[in-house]
Every structure is written in C-alpha cells, then in structure tokens.
Amino acid sequence: MEMDLGVDVTMDGNLGIIRLTGELDAYTSSRFKEVMINTLEKGCTNLVVSLADVEYIDSSGLGALVGGLKRVSERSGKLVLVGARPQVRKVFEITGLEKVFPIYRNESEAVESLKRDESQ
Amino acid sequence: MAKIDKSKELDITIPEEFALRDEVRFLKSEDIKLFRLLRESMNKIEPAYVATYPPSECGIATFTKDVVTSVAKYTPFSKPIVVAVRREHEIEPYERIVRFQIYKEQRESYLEAARFLNNSHADIVSVQHEYGIYGGPDGEYILDFLEALEKPAVATLHTVLQNPSPNQKRIVQEIIRLCDVSIVMVRVGRQILLDVYGADPQKVTVIPHGVPNVHRVPAARVKRALGMADNAIISTFGLINRGKGIEYVIQAMPKIVERHPTAIYLVLGETHPGVRKYEGETYRNMLIELVAQLGMEKHVRFNNRFLSLDELVRYLCATDVYVTPYLNKDQITSGTLAYALGCGKAIVSTPYLYAEEVLADGRGLLVDFASPDSIADAIIRILDDPELKESLEAAAYRYGRRAAWFNVAVDYLGLFHRVLNRRRLAKELAESAQSTGKSASK
Known part of the structure; x- marks a missing residue:
C-alpha cells in the first residue's frame, strides 16, 4: 500500500521515454533524477517523460524536471512531457512551467514533434 | 517495556x-x-x-x-x-x-x-x-x-x-x-x-x-524502533486542554486493557500555553490522578512537550488507533486529526463537525461525545479486526494524500x-x- 514511484524506461536511438507511475515527490524525485541521468549517459539526447500515470507531483518533482531540462539542454536536446492528469497539469499552470515544458496529449504526438524538430 | x-x-x-x-x-x-x-x-x-x-x-x-x-x-x-x-x-x-x-x-x-x-x-x-x-x-x-x-x-x-x-x-x-x-x-x-x-x-x-507529506510505514516496524513492539498503541496528540476530552479515553482504558492487555494510550503534547497561564497544569494533574485511580499507570503515558514534526510523525506512524475525543460539537477544523489522516491511521473520533465530514465514507469510526463505553467499543473493534483496521488506514491515507501540503x-x-x-x-x-x-x- 506504500505509495511509491514506478519507472519504466525505453530507448530508441537518441530518444529516451521515461514512464512514471505513482507520486513524484520529495521521497521519489531523487530516483527519477537518477533514471534521467542514466538514460542521458547511455546516449539519449531527447527525453519524453510520461506523467499520464502520475497522481501527484510536488515542487521536488518539478525541481527534478528542471534539473533534467538543464542536462538535456547541455546536449542540445529537448525534454517534453506527456499526458498530465488535471491535478498534475494544474501544478504546471500555477507555476508557469507549462511555458517551459511542452505537454503533449500522448507519446506518439510527443515523439513526432521531437522528430520534426530534429529534421529541421 | x-x-x-x-x-x-x-x-x-x-x-x-x-x-x-x-x-x-x-x-x-x-x-x-x-x-x-x-x-x-x-x-x-x-x-x-x-x-x-x-x-x-x-x-x-x-x-x-x-x-x-x-x-x-x-x-x-x-x-x-x-x-x-x-x-x-x-x-x-x-x-x-x-x-x-x-x-x-x-x-x-x-x-x-x-x-x-x-x-x-x-x-x-x-x-x-x-x-x-x-x-x-x-x-x-x-x-x-x-x-x-x-x-x-x-x-x-x-x-x-x-x-x-x-x-x-x-x-x-x-x-x-x-x-x-x-x-x-x-x-x-x-x-x-x-x-x-x-x-x-x-x-x-x-x-x-x-497534512505533512508522509508515506505509509507499517506501524509494527516503527513500534519496534520505539521499543513498543508488543503494544497496541492508542494515541492523541496536540496542545492539551479541557476541551480535548482525554479523560474519557482514560476511562475507556480498563475495558480496552481487559480485551487487549498490551494496550497503551499515549497522550502526546504539552498543556496549551494559554491554558497553562491561567490554570497551570490542573487539567493534566487531574488526568494523572484519574490514571492512578483506575490503576492504569502501565497503560497510559504522557509526553509533556511540544513535539517536533518528525517526533510527531514517528509516534503517529507507530499508532494503531488515533483518537480525537474532543467535546465541542462545533469544532470546524483539527490539525491533529488532519495529520492522522495524512499518516493513514485508523481513527476513532467524537462527531464534531470537522471529524464528521473528513471521516465519512469509511475513513474512521465516530463515537458518542463524553462516552468511555462508546470509545472503548470502537477501539476494541479496530484492534480485534485487522481487515477493518487496514481498510480504515487505506481510506484515511488516500484522503490524506490529496490534502498533503x-x-x-x-x-x-x-x-x-x-x-x-x-x-x-x-x-x-x-x-x-x-x-x-x-x-x-x-
């Protein structure tokens, strides 16, 4: 019954997709941060982070995403988000971070957008 | 112990x-x-x-x-x-x-x-x-x-x-x-x-x-760490004053102990500074006397301090049944009850307005005001029935997550x-x- 964070990672060339389940908060954000770093170190430059199954996010989770964005930017890549639920989306709206992180409805939209950007 | x-x-x-x-x-x-x-x-x-x-x-x-x-x-x-x-x-x-x-x-x-x-x-x-x-x-x-x-x-x-x-x-x-x-x-x-x-x-x-952001920890693990592994822990915390109705839980203890001999009631927190100013420790002393009259010295403990958040969370995590026996029907909020929900505890409470609403839908058991019998029965029900306890805890925790700070x-x-x-x-x-x-x- 303990709320934890589920993390599933798939990699396709320079694209890493990280799917999160549960809560991204002070207890779990450091784990998410580690996963992002590992994924980037394995050669990914672009990241899609799926929040579709994230129930809650706190400022630590946002901090981890900002840290991830910094690392991705250093590699001239992009970090985009997918499928935030209303409670999670509200956090991005309230903070203004929705202007920093593009949020797509689903993974295929996010992936297509990243591929389009790369081909330009 | x-x-x-x-x-x-x-x-x-x-x-x-x-x-x-x-x-x-x-x-x-x-x-x-x-x-x-x-x-x-x-x-x-x-x-x-x-x-x-x-x-x-x-x-x-x-x-x-x-x-x-x-x-x-x-x-x-x-x-x-x-x-x-x-x-x-x-x-x-x-x-x-x-x-x-x-x-x-x-x-x-x-x-x-x-x-x-x-x-x-x-x-x-x-x-x-x-x-x-x-x-x-x-x-x-x-x-x-x-x-x-x-x-x-x-x-x-x-x-x-x-x-x-x-x-x-x-x-x-x-x-x-x-x-x-x-x-x-x-x-x-x-x-x-x-x-x-x-x-x-x-x-x-x-x-x-x-409520504080606390992830659920099995009470048994924390109890072991506090040296209370074998006790059924009942607790109430907060700034102590007459409106808390703690005497009714103390009066419920003999009945609870008869059924659960390891039960222990922890009263955590100092006397409200405002109350201490005009009547000193009169209320707490009355509670201590009551414990002695009932021969419950081994089953009721007081911690007369303003507890830090971490201490509070530790005691709450170790708690089997959290009780708010408050006496004022009109009470519209309770920080301590909110915290207990946040920690996913099985809760027994009198039906003051706040408790009535937040403990609805299986998130806690309500008991009569100023009724040791009613309090004892509810606590015994929870301690007797691990499934009920788990269901109350899970429902409280779910509610508490939405209310995390x-x-x-x-x-x-x-x-x-x-x-x-x-x-x-x-x-x-x-x-x-x-x-x-x-x-x-x-």
Missing part, C-alpha cells in the same frame, strides 16, 4: 526536499540562459500572511508556517512577507521572513500593519482568522486592519460557529465582506457561512487542512491567482467604462 534497539531505529523523517527553489538557485550560477527562461516564464506572486507565527506555540502559528513554506516552494522568484501577531510583553525570536509585528492588544498596531503592507511589494494578503489570536472583544481589531488594507485579501477561517454571539457573527460577516474570498476547510463550514452568516456563495471556498499549496496559489485576475479584470472594466463615459460626454 523492551529496551530500544538503536540499530533497528527507522528513519521515518520527512525527506529534505530537492525542491524547485533549490534547483533554480543552483541554475543561476550554472546556466544563466535557462535561469532567465524560468524567470520570464514562471508566475511570480508576492503573498503576505497575517497570523501568529512560530516560535509562538499554537496551532494557527504552525498552520501559517506550513502554508508559507509550501507555497514558497512553488514560487522561487517571490519573497513572501509575514506580519506576526504577538503579545506586547513577550519576546519572540522570529525568522527573518517576519517583517512586521502586530501587538495583539494595541489597536493602533493593526493600522500600522495595514499601512506597512499597503506600502510593501505584496500583491495579496492571506489572513488567518481565529477569534483568540487578535485583540479586542472577540478579536475584533482585525477588522481595523482589513478596513485599512488596500491590497486584495483572503481569509482562512479556523473557527466557524453555528451559534455565534452577535459580536462574533458581526466579525465573521465583516471579514467575509472585506476579503475577496474566505476559505474554510470542510464543506459543512461553507454551508454554515451561507446559512447562518448569510455569506455570498461566490466569496467562500473550501481548501482542506494541509504540496497539494494544498497549489490550491492556495490557484486562489491567489484567481483573486488577482478578478481584481485586474474589474479594474480594466472600470477603466474602460470610465473612458467610454468620457468619450460619450464629449
């Missing part, structure tokens, strides 16, 4: 946050480009708060600090201000965030505080209201402050009486009139404001009482933005009406 095994001691402290604020500060020196992007994109809001504030030991002070801290974590480019209310002859070593102090009984002080905030960078003022924390009859001096305040304001009402005196009613009605929005923590509080105080429904909203902070920030947008819109409309009027008169 078993000796505490330090090697098995669990770390159940709430983790230090790897927060947005820290990340942004770090970026400023590392990646100025990204820092600028965040500064331009992120919503900046400058809240000010008026209330009692730690180190003052009172529930409202703790609540205020929790709101201030949790809101600030989402607003890394803002500088919140606290205006603290304190007694004139007391010295409070406040943190630097406290930029102005109101002397509770000095009426002029409330006007000075309003002038201070009118001239400050604050966009919006959040006022915590409880009759006792402000000066004048029923704390009416707060109205002087609100009358003189020129900034948008929201009030969190911690006490909403169903049968207020005329003056108490007038004060709350005036607060609602003078503030843009008033907040209560349960729906029933909102309904009372509409029915009894005639409040405008548009001006009253519900935001739950925040980080979610409540988003609710407050959302409200602040709504109020400011409404004010902006009203101003624009007024200006446009004025310019239309001018051009029509030409």
Whole structure:
C-alpha cells in the first residue's frame, strides 16, 4: 500500500521515454533524477517523460524536471512531457512551467514533434 | 517495556526536499540562459500572511508556517512577507521572513500593519482568522486592519460557529465582506457561512487542512524502533486542554486493557500555553490522578512537550488507533486529526463537525461525545479486526494524500491567482467604462 514511484524506461536511438507511475515527490524525485541521468549517459539526447500515470507531483518533482531540462539542454536536446492528469497539469499552470515544458496529449504526438524538430 | 534497539531505529523523517527553489538557485550560477527562461516564464506572486507565527506555540502559528513554506516552494522568484501577531510583553525570536509585528492588544498596531503592507511589494494578503489570536472583544481589531488594507485579501477561517454571539457573527460577516474570498476547510463550514452568516456563495471556498507529506510505514516496524513492539498503541496528540476530552479515553482504558492487555494510550503534547497561564497544569494533574485511580499507570503515558514534526510523525506512524475525543460539537477544523489522516491511521473520533465530514465514507469510526463505553467499543473493534483496521488506514491515507501540503499549496496559489485576475479584470472594466463615459460626454 506504500505509495511509491514506478519507472519504466525505453530507448530508441537518441530518444529516451521515461514512464512514471505513482507520486513524484520529495521521497521519489531523487530516483527519477537518477533514471534521467542514466538514460542521458547511455546516449539519449531527447527525453519524453510520461506523467499520464502520475497522481501527484510536488515542487521536488518539478525541481527534478528542471534539473533534467538543464542536462538535456547541455546536449542540445529537448525534454517534453506527456499526458498530465488535471491535478498534475494544474501544478504546471500555477507555476508557469507549462511555458517551459511542452505537454503533449500522448507519446506518439510527443515523439513526432521531437522528430520534426530534429529534421529541421 | 523492551529496551530500544538503536540499530533497528527507522528513519521515518520527512525527506529534505530537492525542491524547485533549490534547483533554480543552483541554475543561476550554472546556466544563466535557462535561469532567465524560468524567470520570464514562471508566475511570480508576492503573498503576505497575517497570523501568529512560530516560535509562538499554537496551532494557527504552525498552520501559517506550513502554508508559507509550501507555497514558497512553488514560487522561487517571490519573497513572501509575514506580519506576526504577538503579545506586547513577550519576546519572540522570529525568522527573518517576519517583517512586521502586530501587538495583539494595541489597536493602533493593526493600522500600522495595514499601512506597512499597503506600502510593501505584496500583491495579496492571506489572513488567518481565529477569534483568540487578535485583540479586542472577540478579536475584533482585525477588522481595523482589513478596513485599512488596500491590497486584495483572503481569509482562512479556523473557527466557524453555528451559534455565534452577535459580536462574533458581526466579525465573521465583516471579514467575509472585506476579503475577496474566505476559505474554510470542510464543506459543512461553507454551508454554515451561507446559512447562518448569510455569506455570498461566490466569496467562500473550501481548501482542506494541509497534512505533512508522509508515506505509509507499517506501524509494527516503527513500534519496534520505539521499543513498543508488543503494544497496541492508542494515541492523541496536540496542545492539551479541557476541551480535548482525554479523560474519557482514560476511562475507556480498563475495558480496552481487559480485551487487549498490551494496550497503551499515549497522550502526546504539552498543556496549551494559554491554558497553562491561567490554570497551570490542573487539567493534566487531574488526568494523572484519574490514571492512578483506575490503576492504569502501565497503560497510559504522557509526553509533556511540544513535539517536533518528525517526533510527531514517528509516534503517529507507530499508532494503531488515533483518537480525537474532543467535546465541542462545533469544532470546524483539527490539525491533529488532519495529520492522522495524512499518516493513514485508523481513527476513532467524537462527531464534531470537522471529524464528521473528513471521516465519512469509511475513513474512521465516530463515537458518542463524553462516552468511555462508546470509545472503548470502537477501539476494541479496530484492534480485534485487522481487515477493518487496514481498510480504515487505506481510506484515511488516500484522503490524506490529496490534502498533503504540496497539494494544498497549489490550491492556495490557484486562489491567489484567481483573486488577482478578478481584481485586474474589474479594474480594466472600470477603466474602460470610465473612458467610454468620457468619450460619450464629449
């Protein structure tokens, strides 16, 4: 019954997709941060982070995403988000971070957008 | 009682946050480009708060600090201000965030505080209201402050009486009139404001009482660490005073112990400083005498201290049944009950208004007021039935997660933005009406 964070990672060339389940908060954000770093170190430059199954996010989770964005930017890549639920989306709206992180409805939209950007 | 095994001691402290604020500060020196992007994109809001504030030991002070801290974590480019209310002859070593102090009984002080905030960078003022924390009859001096305040304001009402005196009613009605929005923590509080105080429904909203972000830990593990592995732990915490009804749980203990001989009742927390001032430790001494009369010395323990959040969480995590035996039916909020929900505890409570609402739908068991028998039966029911206990704990925890401070902070920030947008819109409309009027008169 303990709320934890589920993390599933798939990699396709320079694209890493990280799917999160549960809560991204002070207890779990450091784990998410580690996963992002590992994924980037394995050669990914672009990241899609799926929040579709994230129930809650706190400022630590946002901090981890900002840290991830910094690392991705250093590699001239992009970090985009997918499928935030209303409670999670509200956090991005309230903070203004929705202007920093593009949020797509689903993974295929996010992936297509990243591929389009790369081909330009 | 078993000796505490330090090697098995669990770390159940709430983790230090790897927060947005820290990340942004770090970026400023590392990646100025990204820092600028965040500064331009992120919503900046400058809240000010008026209330009692730690180190003052009172529930409202703790609540205020929790709101201030949790809101600030989402607003890394803002500088919140606290205006603290304190007694004139007391010295409070406040943190630097406290930029102005109101002397509770000095009426002029409330006007000075309003002038201070009118001239400050604050966009919006959040006022915590409880009759006792402000000066004048029923704390009416707060109205002087609100009358003189020129900034948008929201009030969190911690006490909403169903049968207020005329003056108490007038004060709350005036607060609602003078503030843009008033907040209560349960729906029933909102309904009372509409029915009894005639409040405008548009001006009253519900935001739950925040709870610490605690992930569930099995009680057995924490009990082992506290050296109470074999005990069934029942607890009540908070600032102790007569309204808590702790004597009725103590009177319930012989019946509970007969069925569960290892049961132990922990009364955690010091006597309320305000109560201690006029009657000392009379209530606590009465409780201690009662324990002796009932021969329950081995089954009731007191911890007469103001507990830190980590200590509190540790004891709560070790608790099998949390009890709020409060005696005031009208009580519209309880920080301690909110915390117990946040820790996912099986809860037994008297049906005061707040408990009745938050413990509905299988989140706790309600018992009669001042009834040791009813309390004992409910506690025994939970201790006898592990499935019931688990179901109560899971339901409480689910409710508590939504009310975690980080979610409540988003609710407050959302409200602040709504109020400011409404004010902006009203101003624009007024200006446009004025310019239309001018051009029509030409």
